[in-house]
Amino acid sequence: MTARPPLALVTGANRGLGREVCRQLRDRGYRVILTARDAERGRAAAHELGVEFLQLDVSDPASVDRLVAEVRRLHPEGLDVVVANAGVALNGFDGNVAATTVDTNYFGVLRVVEGLLPLLRPGAHLVLVSSGVGQRDLLSAELRARLDLETLTRSELSALMHQFVADVQAGRHREAGWPGTAYGxxxxxxxxxxxLLARDLADDPRRLDVVAVCPGWVRTEMGGxxxxxxxxxxxxxxLSGLDVPRDAPHRFYRDGAPANW
Ligand SMILES: NC(=O)c1ccc[n+]([C@@H]2O[C@H](COP(=O)([O-])OP(=O)(O)OC[C@H]3O[C@@H](n4cnc5c(N)ncnc54)[C@H](OP(=O)(O)O)[C@@H]3O)[C@@H](O)[C@H]2O)c1
Known part of the structure; x- marks a missing residue:
């Protein structure tokens, strides 16, 4: 019996970097599930690339639940790679921009990762698309101290993200030590x-790999x-995030090399 090629799923992949990640994964021999929030545009992109399509809006928990159920039904063997790529960079800065940006970019990644975690095969990779724009020294010393990667829990990190949105909405983000950038x-x-995921999953017998990556400043709709x-x-x-050393404590890479954040 010949083994089936590995299976990868990519979010926000109807255009831009996500679509190109699907193409490169396909060319590396993966079976690819291209996901997008807009079914028509997603299906068109998947058709052009000759890969599978499933609908996924990362900001809608019910959509994430449906995706997880569909992947489980269609691919009971499980996933080898998840690239959490979907993201927004909105114009302006106010409470609504902060809420939508954090909900899509941070909670969207968290929902997808936590939903798909049980479906990951041994040795699977979780690649979270971040950005070098997200530098910790944008935060006050007090907030930086709370971002202690050894002790902070996932729910404490989520509470910090909610706090940022609440502080922007209340017009007190500067006093609270936050920068004036929702995207960053x-x-x-x-x-x-x-x-935190890499730390929390260190004892998982599947030996999962978790890494955040920066694509650099890229000419897409977002990058301009x-x-x-x-x-x-x-x-x-x-995709160089698939090849970085698994056991290195540093979990943020650009072009396969550790990057500052
Ligand atoms: N371009 C850069 O210079 C750069 C630099 C650093 C990091 N990044 C990161 O790289 C990733 C991809 O960026 P890009 O440059 O390819 O941006 P892009 O061209 O604007 O594409 C963003 C993709 O995310 C999708 N998306 C947005 N909200 C979504 C949601 N709620 N559910 C599902 N999909 C959603 C968009 O779908 P729609 O078509 O439906 O809007 C689109 O497919 C992002 O995480 C971005 O932050 C980009």
Whole structure:
């Protein structure tokens, strides 16, 4: 019996980096599940690439539940790679922008990862697409101290992300020590989450690998036309997360090399 090729799932993949990550995974011999919130655009992208499509809006818990049930039904053998790529970078900065950005970029990743965790096969990789824009030194010394990666729990990290949104909504984010960037704060959360997940899963007998990655500044709709990189180079930086040393405590990489955050 010949073994089936490994199976990968990518979020936010109807365009931009997610779509290119699907293409590169397909070319590496993976079976690929391309997911997108808009079924029509997602199906079209999957059709062009010759890969499978499933609908997923990472900001809708019911959509995540449906996806998990569908993957379990269609692929009981489980997943080898999950690339949590879906994200937004909205214009402006107010309570609504903070709420949508944190809900999509941080809680969207958390929902997808926690939902799919039981479906991961031994040795599977979780690649969380973050950004070097999410630098911890944007935070006050007091908030940085609370981001202690040895002791912070996932629910404490989520509470910090909720606190950021509440502080922006109440107009007190500066006094509370937060920066004036919802995108940067959400990505600090994503990179921290990769470290906490890696720590929490260290004893999992499946030997799962969790890493956060930065694609660099890429010419997509989000990155704009002045971005320094092509989508191909950005996507290969994301996929270099599959090859980084599993046991290294550092869990944030760009182009396969440890990056600062
Ligand atoms: N481009 C850069 O320079 C850069 C730099 C650092 C990090 N990143 C990160 O790389 C990732 C991909 O960015 P990109 O440049 O490819 O951006 P993009 O071209 O704007 O694509 C973003 C993708 O995310 C999807 N998405 C947004 N909200 C979603 C939701 N609630 N559920 C499911 N999908 C959702 C979008 O779907 P719709 O088409 O439906 O909107 C789109 O497919 C993001 O996490 C981004 O933060 C990008």
């Amino acid at each position: 704060t959400s990505k600090i959360g994503v990179t921290a989450l990769a470290h 036309p002045n971005g320094e990189r092509t989508v191909e180079i950005g996507a290969s930086s994301i």
